[in-house]
Amino acid sequence: MKRITIVDVAKKAGVSKGTVSAVINGKNTVKPETREHILKVMKEMNFRPKGVARNLKNGHQDKSIGIIIKDINYPFYTAIATGVKEYASSKGYSVIITSSENNHESEKKFSHLFSTKDIKGAIIAPIVEGTAEIEHLFNLKMLNFPFVLLEDVKGIQANVVAIDNLKAIKRAVKYLMDCGHTKIVHFAGPPHSSHTQERIEGFRHAFSESTLVFHPDMIVQIGSDYEESYKKTIEYFKKLNKEDYPTAIVCFNDLQALSVMLALKELNIRVPDDISIIGNDDIFYAKIYPVPLTTIRAPQREIGKKAAEILIKNIESSTLLPVEKVVLETELVIRESTKVLVRN
Amino acid sequence: MKRITIVDVAKKAGVSKGTVSAVINGKNTVKPETREHILKVMKEMNFRPKGVARNLKNGHQDKSIGIIIKDINYPFYTAIATGVKEYASSKGYSVIITSSENNHESEKKFSHLFSTKDIKGAIIAPIVEGTAEIEHLFNLKMLNFPFVLLEDVKGIQANVVAIDNLKAIKRAVKYLMDCGHTKIVHFAGPPHSSHTQERIEGFRHAFSESTLVFHPDMIVQIGSDYEESYKKTIEYFKKLNKEDYPTAIVCFNDLQALSVMLALKELNIRVPDDISIIGNDDIFYAKIYPVPLTTIRAPQREIGKKAAEILIKNIESSTLLPVEKVVLETELVIRESTKVLVRN
DNA sequence: AAAAACCATTAAACCGTTTTAATTGACCAA
DNA sequence: TTGGTCAATTAAAACGGTTTAATGGTTTTT
Structure with missing residues (x-):
């Protein structure tokens, strides 16, 4: 053999x-x-x-960097990858993409693969929480392998390019409040995602900074899988009396929002006339939808671009550079799935 | 330095x-x-x-294969990649994804990258036409690098897993004819894509096998870029008298179909009441759309799976295996964007 | 016919690590 | 004092190719 x-x-x-x-x-x-x-x-x-x-x-000096995203089928991540690619190409780097599917084992495998194959550096949407695990990912202390994270891991000494999820959701909720909504709920994401937690936090913050009062029932377990969120949305409304319907829903992300809107259509609830929907991310398909989705836009291309920029700077530096942490701004994109509530 | x-x-x-x-x-x-x-x-x-x-x-024997797709932002390709991934994982292989963005230079760069980095084999959605170019991609004769193509390149001696585009479109057109449509047009894809040609061919074939007669005006240059196809669709209808409107459109792919439907909405043309729309590919978002799209489904996961299967078989064989060419069947998925035309 | 030039091939050095076997020095026991 | 262990380190071999300089055999030139 x-x-x-x-x-x-x-x-x-x-x-x-x-x-x-x-x-x-x-x-x-x-x-x-x-x-x-x-x-x-x-x-x-x-x-x-x-x-x-x-x-x-x-010594073929082919320059290439890697990126580990969580889900290759979610346009949010491929848009980031596109941003990475654009910047990297301009600097003569190829980029290779891998998808961890939210699985830590894959994450480990890929990071090992990268360092072992002379990939010059990596951009990672990390799954694990602990600082130690992430450092372990690249045998950090040993190999000086350059990388940048797409999420801030508490207490980690590493390059990070991210958005402020908490602030984003807060912005969404405040907008709905400004529109006169008082019966607002949050359709939360998958239980074990750090994003889910951050967004719930943001939702609560918005209430604590307003005159409205938060109640735990306002957080609804929906998830982000397409089938699952569709079903759970139907169930949620079936259990409710019409007069208890919320007038606005803050969704975990755009894919969930699309799924929710589909369910509402099935239930003959009109968007935005009966219920306003606000998404999160601003994926490509959010605006293609016949009721274009109001959403909080994360600057996906820019995230990728900035991450690539920092990464390549580190790769090309002959000295160890100080850690950089950049937080990019999100933006409320008002389209047609939300409307001002007129009192009667 | x-x-x-x-x-x-x-x-x-x-x-x-x-x-x-x-x-x-x-x-x-x-x-x-x-x-x-x-x-x-x-x-x-x-x-x-x-x-x-x-x-x-x-001699770390980490097993990994590569895939070169054309566009990381098109769900059709990421679905194929998912299929590859699923099968590959089950056999202990990691998969790394690259996107050529329809650029032959990138394609060359990536294939070189793969063979140079001990990636064990590759699956490629090829851009170039010539046999020679493709063989050159992997310095084929020299390196015995195992690969499988996702499109049949005329006359090439290589493994291929693909669908029959011509047949697929023919099926779509025939379905519309069976529904009683006679004023059918084809919104063609980007001019230089081989898919565009094959699909135009398929459209014509359907006519030559029917009693209806084909006219060149039935092929409309629309493209597949989202913005572009939206605009061109609007232009197309603005130029036409209402009585000359087609009653059915066969779209190049689902993304174009989505874009077309959006344009029709803008023009106050109802789908499917005024015009039936049929797509191609069956990407994830086709069914999420509020008017779920009738389309020709390409078995994306299966394509990926089959390609991975052949590739890995070749990688693990100690002898050179005979070339395999497999054509997977497409399937007409009837949803709500098409309807039977009632004569009056 | 000898020298020069050319062709095809080979032996050896090299790339930048890891691994193995050998070496050194310190410590301990007899 | 001698020998044996042990811990830490080193020198050298190995990995699987590419490249360079040397070699030997032909053909051409003078």
Whole structure:
């Protein structure tokens, strides 16, 4: 089961490994017939030259960075990746994308992969909470592997580019209050996500800074999976008397919001006439929706761009740079899923 | 500007490189104080051990495959990637994703990257047309690099997993004909895509197999970019008399269809009451749309899965396997954007 | 016919690490 | 004092290729 090397090929072909190497690299110094012969032997043995070994000697300086996102199917992350890509390309870097699917094992695997394959640095949407785990990810202290995080992990000494989730949701809630809504609820995300917690926090803060009073019932467990949030929304409203319906819902993210709107349609509840909906993220499909979604926009491309910028700066520096933490601003994008409540 | 190596560190720290290596790898054979000292020197010099070299010696057999898609923001491709991922994981492979953005240079860069970094094989949605270019991509004859294509390139001797685009569109058109539509048009994709051509072909075939007659005006240049197709759709209808409106549109893909539906709404044309719309691909968001889209479903996950299966089989085989070409079936998914035309 | 030039091939050095075997020095027991 | 252990370190081999300089055999030039 031993790997076939260039020596094996050389031996079988009755030539030196230098010659084999020459044909692999298309050098024109080798006689056509030996070339053909070697090619034949290579094919017979199904010889695949080992990339890292080739790489080592000639020191191919191909510049590339990696990014680990949580879900390749969520447009929010692919938009960030696009931002990374745009900036990185302009600096001559290729970017390779991996998706952890919220699985810490994958996260570990990929970070190991990166450091092992001469990827020059990485941008990570981290899953784990602990500082130690993250540092462990890149064997940080040992390898000096440059990376930047897309979420602030409490107490970590690392580069971070992120948005202020708490503030974002607070902004959304305040906008609804300004529109005259008083019966506002929050449809919360998946239980174990740090985003879910931050957004619940933001929701509460908004109330504590207003004259309205917060009640735990205002937080509804909905999740962000498409099927799940659809079902749970239906259930939620089925359990309620019409007069107890909220007049506005702050959603965990845009995908959930889309799903909720679909459920409301099924229930014959009109958006925004009966209920205002506000999303979060501003993914591409939020504006394509026939009732364009009011949402809190996270500057996805800019996040990617900024992260790439910091990363590449670190990669190219010959000295260890001080840690940077940047928080980008979110923006309320008012479209058609929310409306001012007229008192009667 | 020379790279800092372990020897430089060793020299500066006054130890042998073996010792430095030991601290990098967290061996417990090194005295705490030397360890600390070496760590300090490493930090000072900002030493980053070269991955490929580490890899070469200890021969880390981390199994990973790559995939090159055309557009990371189009859910069709990320769904394929998900299929790849699912199968690959089950076989212990990690998958890394890259996006060529329809740019041949990127495609070349990534394939080179893969073969150079000991990625074991690749799945590619190819941009280029020529057999030679594709073979060149992996220096095919030389490196025996295993790969599978997601589109059939005419005359190529390579593994392919794809769908029959022509047949798919034909199916769509026939369905509309069966529904009684006679004024059917095709909103074509971006001019230089091979998909665009295949789909136009399919549209014509459907006509040649029916009693209706094809006219070149039935092919409308719309493109697939969201903004562009929105605008062009509006223009198209503005130029037409109401009585000349088609009663059905076969769209290039679902994203275009979504965009078209949005434009129709703007124009106060109802879907499906005034015009039936049929998409292509069945991306995730097609069914979330309030008028769920009738479309030709390409089995995205299955495509990914099958491609991964063939790829891994080739990777793990010690002999060169014969080329496989598999064509997966598409399926008409009837939802609410099309309706039967009642004669009056 | 000898020298020069050329072609194809090979042997050896090299890339930057890890690993193994050998070495050194300190400590302890007899 | 001698020898044996043990802990810490080092020198050298190894990983699997590429590249360079040397080699030997032909052909061409003078």
